[in-house]
Amino acid sequence: MRRFVFLVAAAVAAGSAFAQPSTPAISVDTLRDVDKTLSSDAFEGRKPTTPAEEKTTAYIVERFKAAGLQPGNHGSWFQQVPMVELDARNVSPLTFTGGKAPLALGYRDQMVIATYRVTPRVDIRNSDVVFVGYGIDAPEKGWNDYAGMDVKGKTVVILVNDPDWQTPGKDGLFDGKAMTYYGRWTYKFEEAARQGAAAAIIVHDTEPAAYPWAVVRSSWTGAQVELDEKGDHLDQSQATGWIQLDQAKALFASAGKDFAALSEAAKHKGFRAVPLGVKASVSFDNAVRRSMSKNVIGILPGTTKSDETVMYTAHWDHLGHCDPVNADGICNGALDNASGVAGLVALAEAQVKAGPAKRSMVFMSVTCEECGLLGSRYYAEHPVYPLAKMVGGVNMDVLNVIGPTRDFVVSGWGKSELDDLMRPLVEAQGRVMTPEPNPERGGYFRSDHFSFAKLGVPMFDGGSGEDLVDGGVAKGHAATLDYIANRYHKPQDEYDPNWNWAGAVQDLTLYFQFGRRLADDTSSWPNWYKTAEFRGIRDRSRAGQ
Structure with missing residues (x-):
């Protein structure tokens, strides 16, 4: 359940004429x-x-x-x-090396990590890290954050929500204040997988995410349930997860990049993904129950x-x-x-x-x-x-x-x-x-x-x-x-x-x-x-x- 209202979905064409029967009493x-x-x-x-x-x-x-x-x-x-139920165990820190100072982010408090893949072990070592802005490929809007960048086997860092989430009303390219599907974390992980990314990491920011880190931590730790389908979801990224905003800022600083400036650039059409010049590593075991x-x-x-x-x-x-x-x-x-x-x-x-x-x-x-x-x-x-x-x-x-x-x-x-x-x-x-x-x-x-x-x-x-x-x-x-x-x-x-x-x-x-x-x-x-x-x-x- 997502909120305290009655949810409805339906469709009908304008101007249609038909005989509406009387409504029997709802019991x-x-x-x-x-x-x-x-x-x-x-x-x-x-x-x-x-x-x-x-x-x-x-x-x-x-x-x-x-x-x-x-x-x-x-x-x-x-x-x-x-x-199929996947329960991540023995989760290592998410490390970033090659920058001004190495970073090691702890599970739960600084980062969460999981996988859609039905596999007993995930082990990502020295994966090049790329900042892909909002991680959107929307041809109908002339927007592609992955344009000109091959991220196969790499770790992508992604901003949550849409590029125009701070725009009042619905005047922006991505409907302004109203989130589109491109702003949802589910889409961002799906697109990263289509692009061949080894890992996809979303930067958590409470205002555009619309929920605090505590929600991310509780939702992304413990057993995760997924549909059990042919192929064991091996077409998905090896790992998906989130990092705290402050940890993302520290990562960019270590890479010699200005997080605020790049985040601002990502809001505008024509943004191009930026390699951070650092490498990511993380590993964990999976307990699998079908x-x-x-x-x-x-x-x-x-x-x-x-x-x-x-x-x-x-x-x-x-x-x-x-x-x-x-x-x-x-x-x-x-x-x-x-x-x-x-x-x-x-x-x-x-x-x-x-x-x-x-x-x-x-x-x-x-x-x-x-x-x-x-x-x-x-x-x-x-x-x-x-x-x-x-x-x-x-x-x-x-x-x-x-x-x-x-x-x-x-x-x-x-x-x-x-x-x-x-x-x-x-x-x-x-x-x-x-x-x-x-x-x-x-x-x-x-x-x-x-x-x-x-x-x-x-x-x-x-x-x-x-x-x-x-x-x-x-x-x-x-x-x-x-x-x-x-x-x-x-x-x-x-x-x-x-x-x-x-x-x-x-x-x-x-x-x-x-x-x-x-x-x-x-x-x-x-x-x-x-x-x-x-x-x-x-x-x-x-x-x-």
Whole structure:
């Protein structure tokens, strides 16, 4: 879960006319019952590949059946998701030699390091170090930080976020303050691997990263989970990691370079990568454990365009057993994301009651969102229903249980043709649609809808804001902060019988209408705006390339 709002993804074409069926009542009883059950101690926090997974996925199948769905994977309710756990051990310092003074950065406090490769040992010795600015190759923007520089076998040092992250508004080449995918650390590691880098190291800076070093340290140490696929990810860099900002400055000083000046140069088109004249070395062992998890898939087949799909998703997993608080050591994940699964079941019930649409509706509860969107990523890369025929989708990651709101907040504002098409549905509820207040945090890229967006399917991401009908922004913001501080990823994220589900029903009604429009208006086929980073992928997919 990436923030305390209801996440949605969907697509529809402008000006389309169709008959919108009446919306069946969203069952609050279903929302309460599913959430209460999945977040009970009996489900042990729903950690993938533990005995709790079997209980969790069996219960979701039971509710899908009762809702009237059919098995969604060629007669099966499940899609098997192979995973591999990599646990770095005996990590050496990350050393830089050949400069004015040697540097040795300690694991956890000064640097973190890991690998996507399924290999028992990583050993990088005397790798030439190159500063590649923001590490971006964006042909549609005429930008290539790797131009003229061969980094095969070298260690690249990369700045976090986009070159124009300090530009107010969205006026910059990379959307200014609003982070694009090029600003995300995931993209930077992917591009470094495509360029053949032996190691890719991101410089952590709290403001552009939008989170402190403590988050990096906790996320990048301990066992890391990845999809277990053919080739063992040997096409990836040998090592990926982060270094503290002060350590990066010390590295550049040792190399006789001005970190501030080079960082400024990297913000401008025409920047060229700079060899630092030093060499990097690091090594560590990997403990490898392979396992299998499951996505749960149900379908309401379409009547005339059954090969075209609209997708609803919500991740079923959470953290399992965690650090105890007041002797409670189970992270139950009642909001994150038992509530989303409850919404998924309630929507399935409503859509079945409304009858089949022209296009098929697929309902999928995915595994391992908490370990990096792995369940949704696996489906997107191994789809049961081709992405070229996937119209759009709706992703639910934490429902609103604090009451109805006057606002509807859109993440990824201005990326696709969908913004103006959602607005009439929002306004019909007497609400106002607004951009997310902190687009620089890259929230759009942190939940399961992004796995589909990354492969070209336009996704609309939005949900309840903080302007509560009862209490206004002050009360809504206080509730958000309270959840983040006191319950998010903690044992206190537990079911509360006093929750106000009216806000969830308000949003679920929107998502019912939006999904039904996508499924019934077969003349529409959405796309990204021409400037969006995913437009080319969608165009090639639709063209069958």
